[in-house]
Amino acid sequence: MSNVSETLKAVQDMADEAPVTDVTETFVQWQALLGELKEKIAARFELHHDPSTRVWETFGAEAGGPRGSLAGYTGPEVDWMVHSWVGDPEHGFVNLHLTVWLGPHVRVPHLGLALLCWPGGWFYLDSVPRSSLVADGDYYDRYYAPAEQEWLAVREEYEDLSWFTSRAGFIRGSLSPTAYCYSMPRDERHLALVRRLMHEQVDRWLGWVEEAGPVPAAERGALAAADLAVRRNIVERDPANVMGVRYFGEQVTDRLVRALWGGDRSLPRPS
Template sequence: MSLKYVQEHLDEAGPSDVTATFAEWQALVQRLKDKVAARFELTRDPSTDHLESFDDGGTGSGARGRVRGYTGPEIDWMVHSFMENSAQGFCNVHLTIWLGPHIKVPHFGMALGCFPQGWLYLDSVPRSYLATDTESFDRYYEPLNERWEQVQRDNPWLEPFVSRSAFVRAGLSPTAFCYMGADAAQMTPLVTELAEEHLDRWLGWIDEAEQVPAEERAALAADDEAVRRNIAERDPANVMGDRYFGAETTQRLVRALWGGDRVLPRPGV
């Protein structure tokens, strides 16, 4: 385990072409997104139309990216995005899905990256303080603990990713899958297995969820947006956006991640 920021890993490793891994992981996330789109009514928010394709903005990095934001009757904010300079060893692909306040199922968090080591983040983003909301803990997290242990036990080549940022560490649930692998391509089978399993489990939770009482929904929606905004704005990896796309574009990207410029209304608010 090493305590380093993303940019430190990338700078110390030097350039390494991860184009093939980026293509595989982008295809995986697209399959998952298509499965979500088949389950939920989704509408692309116009605020992200101008981020359908963006480049390095004159920084000379050669990087490019895309951010698509969606909303719907059951989905507060979904982001399907990528940013890459894969020929130089950097990429990330995101699928994050924030539910509306009608149910209290954890949100879906997923990000895959290379810098140039492989990096995996999969989490069930909590919507309450689990040390007091033991009902949510017992329902969504304790049953996953055995699987979390098994992944660590059976894959000794994986290195737990521990951020130097205390805020990042505070945002992870106790069953978050957050790992690095020296060989990004080696991670693909496990990444695929865990990601598909993660989505299927999450969809099952939604099918079984009880409705949140109407009088509690506004407070839950406010908390959800605060968590989402803080995660986006406090991410120490935002400096990679500054490096590859410039500060102005990075600020637009950060706002798109939490829906700061959204046009369509939030469900249930």
């Protein structure tokens, strides 16, 4: 039987109710982890830094206050990749992302990774589906069924994990059946779990890309449109955007949100 509990509080409430805590040590470890994963991805794909996001390479306070970095990439096989972080690690909050949205030449799920301190730990990883998992049983069997046993084993073994239930129904509906979305202690055992799961996820995902057959040309336009709609909706409806407004104001946060989904991109989308 699973011992996993549940976290129902909003991100801002978790941050507000906790004592001020310097989470720089965990932040540095998680920056390094996402850097390693980005290197794996960059070794497989041709990627170009989109000029529209260069303004966000560093923003906010120089040190010791709210600040961040955001870089968007695209390429022949990658519609939009984002490597970003935002927060104030010296005062207990930081949010890091590495997400890859593939082009419409394949139907491989997109890759979603996120890490957060508030000041407790939190992690998310998922294979964002590009087909209805209920209607397309073969798609489920190919990309999700093989992960079921590992997903259940983690829930059973790690009793200090707390399933994060978003207060936004839309966000709850965006998770696949094998998504990881947990609050956790920031101790060595749980940090090692996150490292293992994320490396395994990226390795598995890269294997899917290599094995994928092509999407018929006539179907690619509709797939690209659906991908963009999903990405934009998830980014714009993310409840954690409230922390950006708190740190940087609504105008800057709106621009950051647009950068996250590629609303101001300069380079073309892959065909």
